Amino acid sequence: MVALSFLIWLPLIFGVFAWISENKFKSSGNWITLISLSGLLIFSIYLGINGTSSLSWEWFARFNIHFALLFDGLALLLVILTIALAMLAVLVSWNDIEKHRGFFHFNLMFSVAGIIGVFLAADLFLFFLFWEVMLLPMTALILIWGHEGRRYAALKFFIFTQVSSLLMLVAIIALALYHQDQTGELSFNLGQLQQLVIPENMQFWLMLGFFIAFAVKLPMVPFHSWLPDAHTQAPTAGSVLLAGILLKTGAYGLIRIVLPLFPSATMEFAPVAVTLGVISIIYGALMAYSQTDFKRLVAYSSISHMGFVLLALFSWHEVALQGAILTIVAHGISSAALFSMAGLIQHRIHSRELGKMGGMWASAPKMATVTLIFVMAGIGMPGMANFNGELFTLLGSYQQFPVQTIVASLGIVLSAVYGLHLFQRAFQGPPNVDVVDLHMRELVFTSLLVVALIYFGLQPHIVLDLSSETISSLMQIAGEAHP
Template identity: 70%
Template sequence: MVALSLLLFLPLILGILAWGAERVRAGSANYMSLAGLGLLLVFFLSLQAESHLKLVWFARFNVYFSLYLDGLAQLMILLTLLLAVLAVLVSWREIRSNRGFFHFNLMFSLSGIIGVFLARDLFLFFLCWEVMLLPMTALILIWGHEGRRYAAFKFFIFTQASSLLMLIAIIGLALAQLSASGQYSFDMQALAKLDLPMASQWWLMLGFFIAFAVKLPCVPLHTWLPDAHTQAPTAGSVLLAGILLKTGAYGFIRILMPLFPEAAQAFSPLAVSLGVFSILYGALMAFSQNDFKRLVAYSSISHMGFILLALFSWHPLALQGAVLTMVAHGISSAALFCIAGMLQQRLHSRELSKMGGLWSSAPKMAALTLVFVMAGIGMPGLANFNGELLSLLGSYKIFPIHAMLAALAIIGSALYGLHLFQRAFQGPANQQVVDLDKRELTFCLLLLLALVYFGLQPQSLLQISEPWLQQLGQIATQVVRP
């Protein structure tokens, strides 16, 4: 139990210590050592067996400090920690000012993300959901690029407005529980047993759906994403693409579908249509971009559409594909944002028109970028292929036309992916850049190894999340018409 609470609070404590270390001795690397060693400790804590912690918090309203670590939460926390270490490494040279405070915000955001994955009380879930918002806004606003103020405020407004809708839905559920049992409850298991009228389910479900769809994001709730990704520091882009987008998908899996199965099933045709539109729109917009980071941002919208399509197909194969896509996209998109950040450091530009022919001066970077691009395209043997294949196979059995339309994005991803690589690394050499140093090469190779391993051994991911997917599958068999 102590270990489970440490899993939530330790990153925040480390962030405070890192901030204090810089204030005591400015210019030292103590803050990085603290962050790195602390994340290693959190990693070992996350490997513990399934456990549950439930403490009384606000007794009058039956609010509990309730944490639960199962396979699905463990999988997402391990991905979070992997990308958090990557965020620390890529900020080694990029962040020049207020480094301790930067790492405080990084760790503070990490605590919120881990809390979202662990929380089993909706009040605690909402609190952690909000905790993610402020430090990530600070990362963009303070250490972002030229348009950081606009991007930070847009990110804050979109996320905060949608969070308020979720808060209203949470209060509505608590009141429904009061009406049914005579007492409030925010416990997810208790709320899942509520017998709500279809109309009530529909409106409450919609509050959660909008909040999660904004974070995912899906079209038309996506417009904050390209600006936030483009203007954020590299570490911020890594966390945004690799983890924060996945909290939206996690909310669908953990909260919306179990709490509102009938309403979610009735909403499925619209949700799946939004997913397919996001897939195609994201691919089209990615192809038209000249900014490296903006192109990768729009590609993320396209890939997240596969998750929405898979989840609301309610088919076991598609649900497995959604989980695999969450992990695979987290790794591959983070890798591409790292490449974009390293190029911006060297060229002081993200514009593809100012690149070209970089293979001649940076062959290691070019070769690794090509692999990361091929992962995004869905090359067999790399992790993304398994996720999108299962998503399409499962969704085809329920929504065949939508699945066929989504499959067209495979062509689109090849077009924008190879377009990105060709403009940056092939053709006449416009500029010369320094190739990857040992630190950069090390974390890029680790990301490559993860993509290859999970591409060849997807079962290792599915075994971890299998118990929860089976529970969701049981719900699906009860509500989905044959």
């Protein structure tokens, strides 16, 4: 299905168009990017309505590398999330970018193309290519349009991701060579590589190469230290993409590659991975409470929330896997929403420090109300999307790892502590500063985020239906590995 490749090429084409247009007509880049993303969203939904589709072109025949794409329910879900949050990134930074505006829109769309490529790739070499492609424009977003410590943050982000990516590349090459030994030809195709018979000791080391790369992006303690710096120094649009989408590529890699390719190794490694997930949950929550910077607090909360995803995935339980995917979607929306509010406040008072806020409810009641809703979503209030993900995660994980799950549940209590602490410091108490309330454009996109969080909170079956095929496949693989 040739049209499937347009999901990758169109963002690049429109990104170049927005770059050229912005250099000639000021502010045209905003409209071109927003309209093209809207069209891309409609196009992806249209492709999704037609059901699972795939594409495979011979690329490097000598090495049996194909431009192979797979568009199933899980990919559709994450592609829609990517495009929707990219639209949010444009809206929230509408008036923030003052230099190289055209190049900013190009990098934004370049990031979207790379991320969508990661979600669609059915060939490991192609997956690695898109994994590297999405790194470059995101580094540029931090380095060029970031804040005071942007150079250090961009370099740290690049080094962490690049080093871990090299481990993944080694594992990919080793898998292709194993396929050659067993069948007589190289292969990077995910479906074909699942049929390999790999010795258990080697399976563990190959799994570890992928796991570290994805754990860095997730991020998981102890590979997390790049995230708070990157989030804090990135422009608001960069923070929205990082928290809402880029972290999810790590979780997606675990679901699409690590679990199906190495079921036995992941089951043996599960106690370690689950323990690291629980440590991430508690550590992220405690660090979030200790922060005085709005964006840094939300960044550490992301480490805590993504720990639930790691816990769920390595529990190898159907309900837990459902919880992981629900959490991926819910956290993508709620964290992007909180970073948007942090950006709107910083644009008004030119500071992220909670000590310079306080009492803003008096002058900005609309901003305070939507922020409170986003905080409630983040701490898992029933009726909001995050609640379903955490509930399913804990219910499923408890069946396999009861002690670790009980400890992990403390993270929900701690999230309420740091979430309400954030809101109290910023919006309650004596007024320290008067701020302009939400404008119409800001009120529209924040209201849509509120609707999304409530809608997916009340209708989680939409997410579960789209991901059911992937979860069923994983459970079948688990049954074959350990009947």
